Amino acid sequence: MAEASLLDRSRTVAGPGYNRWLIPPAALAIHLAIGQAYAFSVFKKPLGALISGDPAAPAAADWTPTQLGIIFSIAIVLLGLSAAIFGKWLERVGPRKAMMAAALCFSGGFFIAALGVHLHNLWIVYFGYGVVGGIGLGIGYISPVSTLIKWFPDRRGVATGMAIMGFGGGAMIASPLSVALMDYFKTTGTGSLGVAATFLTLGVIYLIFMQFGVWTIRVPADDWAPAGYVPSTQESALITNNNVSADNALKTPQFWLLWVVLVTNVTAGIGVLETASPLVQESFSDAAMGAGRGVTAAAAAGFVGLLSLFNLLGRFFWSSASDKLGRKVTYAIYFGLGIVLYALIPTLGHNLQLALYVGVACVIISMYGGGFATIPAYLSDLFGKYQVGAIHGRLLTAWSTAGILGPLIVNFLHESRKAEGFTGAAAYQTVFYAMAVLLVVGLLANFAVTAVNAKYNEKGPVDAEPGGH
Amino acid sequence: MNQPPVSSATPETTSSGGALFLAWAFVGIPLLWGVSQTFIKALDLFK
Numbered sequence: 001m002a003e004a005s006l007l008d009r010s011r012t013v014a015g016p017g018y019n020r021w022l023i024p025p026a027a028l029a030i031h032l033a034i035g036q037a038y039a040f041s042v043f044k045k046p047l048g049a050l051i052s053g054d055p056a057a058p059a060a061a062d063w064t065p066t067q068l069g070i071i072f073s074i075a076i077v078l079l080g081l082s083a084a085i086f087g088k089w090l091e092r093v094g095p096r097k098a099m100m101a102a103a104l105c106f107s108g109g110f111f112i113a114a115l116g117v118h119l120h121n122l123w124i125v126y127f128g129y130g131v132v133g134g135i136g137l138g139i140g141y142i143s144p145v146s147t148l149i150k151w152f153p154d155r156r157g158v159a160t161g162m163a164i165m166g167f168g169g170g171a172m173i174a175s176p177l178s179v180a181l182m183d184y185f186k187t188t189g190t191g192s193l194g195v196a197a198t199f200l201t202l203g204v205i206y207l208i209f210m211q212f213g214v215w216t217i218r219v220p221a222d223d224w225a226p227a228g229y230v231p232s233t234q235e236s237a238l239i240t241n242n243n244v245s246a247d248n249a250l251k252t253p254q255f256w257l258l259w260v261v262l263v264t265n266v267t268a269g270i271g272v273l274e275t276a277s278p279l280v281q282e283s284f285s286d287a288a289m290g291a292g293r294g295v296t297a298a299a300a301a302g303f304v305g306l307l308s309l310f311n312l313l314g315r316f317f318w319s320s321a322s323d324k325l326g327r328k329v330t331y332a333i334y335f336g337l338g339i340v341l342y343a344l345i346p347t348l349g350h351n352l353q354l355a356l357y358v359g360v361a362c363v364i365i366s367m368y369g370g371g372f373a374t375i376p377a378y379l380s381d382l383f384g385k386y387q388v389g390a391i392h393g394r395l396l397t398a399w400s401t402a403g404i405l406g407p408l409i410v411n412f413l414h415e416s417r418k419a420e421g422f423t424g425a426a427a428y429q430t431v432f433y434a435m436a437v438l439l440v441v442g443l444l445a446n447f448a449v450t451a452v453n454a455k456y457n458e459k460g461p462v463d464a465e466p467g468g469h
Numbered sequence: 470m471n472q473p474p475v476s477s478a479t480p481e482t483t484s485s486g487g488a489l490f491l492a493w494a495f496v497g498i499p500l501l502w503g504v505s506q507t508f509i510k511a512l513d514l515f516k
Contacts, residue, residue, distance in 0.1 A: 019488075019489055021489055022488065022489060022492050025492040025493050025495060025496045025497075026492070028496040028500070029495070029496055032496060032499065032500060166496070166500070169500045169503055169504065170503075171503075172500075172503030172504055172506065172507045173499050173500065173502065173503035174503075175503075175506075175507075176503070176506045212492075212495055212496075216492060295514075298513045298516075299513050299514045299516065300514075301510060301513060302510055302511045302512060302513035302514030302515070302516075303511075303514050305507045305508070305510040305511035305513075305514075306511040306514060308507055309504065309507055309508065309511060312504070358514065
């Protein structure tokens with residue numbers, strides 16, 4: 001039982017002089033691990049050729065790309081659901097126990113999926129990586145957020161931006177690592193093209209790596225504040241000194257407006273990310289640019305890599321900037337600038353202006369990442385620090401929704417245009433115009449955000465262990 | 470005026486600069502490796 005008690009919130013309260021800059025690395029250890037989810041696509045080809053043994057020539061009994069795509073979809077849906085369901089539990093038990101649960105689920109998901117690969121049973125893979133791993137994703141994603149906000153009341157955007165930047169960075173580590181592991185295990189003759197052994201190895205690596213976060217994380221004492229920090233006594237319109245519970249937050253229009261803000265921003269961003277490689281290849285093909293001058297598959301992979309970098313940098317840059325600009329202004333920039341840039345993309349593609357096209361796409365993706373990273377601070381501004389982790393968890397259902405909506409809209413519009421006979425950049429024209437319209441909806445929702453009505457505020461001081469009532 | 474923090478168990482002492490460096494290195498090194506790998510891949514776009 002001693003181990004259990006070490007995980008309790010009461011055992012994680014920091015003493016005097018604890019350096020708060022140890023908290024972001026603890027949060028990063030979790031987010032860098034679970035960010036692996038964005039690199040899952042590296043397994044799609046080998047998973048689709050486990051029977052034939054040749055990714056270039058799958059057998060009839062091999063799993064299809066559609067069947068494999070469902071693994072990631074389940075994981076993202078479970079991310080949103082578990083973040084929403086376990087948010088209040090997290091606030092009650094504290095970040096250490098939640099991080100441990102996330103580590104066990106996330107790595108456990110790999111172990112179960114490895115068994116599924118070994119037995120060639122897709123349902124076990126769905127359950128392992130999708131369901132169990134997805135729950136680990138959701139709990140892990142929200143586990144450090146409210147703790148960071150409590151440690152950095154003066155720099156909420158910087159703090160949460162650093163952690164959520166890790167989610168973007170996780171794929172950059174996982175992708176080359178997974179490829180290297182599969183190459184190694186293939187040569188050692190472990191079977192299943194090295195995928196099962198790679199899943200087992202990744203499960204072990206992430207379990208150990210996440211332990212650093214588990215045992216480094218601390219919560220500040222209730223009355224702790226950074227040196228020299230004086231909370232404003234004059235309440236700003238959109239930054240409250242009050243607290244709203246997670247249950248009450250759901251009753252406010254502000255929560256649902258921010259839900260719309262997140263779902264529109266993410267749906268639009270996924271539209272670009274989802275199609276990045278074929279988009280740039282089809283828009284700047286040899287047929288359009290001239291023989292030998294079109295964008296090759298390797299160059300398109302470079303484009304995807306560049307977008308990943310801007311996704312990562314945008315999370316930190318925009319979220320930090322929001323500490324100065326204010327959250328509402330920052331989201332107004334995401335949407336206002338986004339509308340212009342999304343509407344510009346088809347024209348740049350039509351005029352074959354590749355450099356500008358790439359530059360615009362990078363700015364768009366930086367704001368997609370920024371949208372994720374700025375939302376916890378926006379929630380904290382509006383609802384207070386009390387149960388911001390739980391509120392953030394519930395808002396992440398918008399991400400799950402966008403994860404389904406984005407690809408659906410993009411594929412439908414793109415296929416419709418192609419059926420009408422359009423090719424190249426023209427085949428994507430309506431996709432980008434539709435995304436621009438979606439951003440108008442987000443812009444309006446953001447404009448409508450006002451201070452939360454005082455009737456939703458908690459009366460009196462809130463408990464040290466919030467969800468416990 | 471801030472009061473000294475109240476801990477219900479095992480209070481932490483002041484963290485050293487060494488611990489801070491190690492903590493950031495633990496997460497920073499893999500992150501930088503991942504970023505560098507992605508950057509190298511991104512260069513293919515400009516070849």
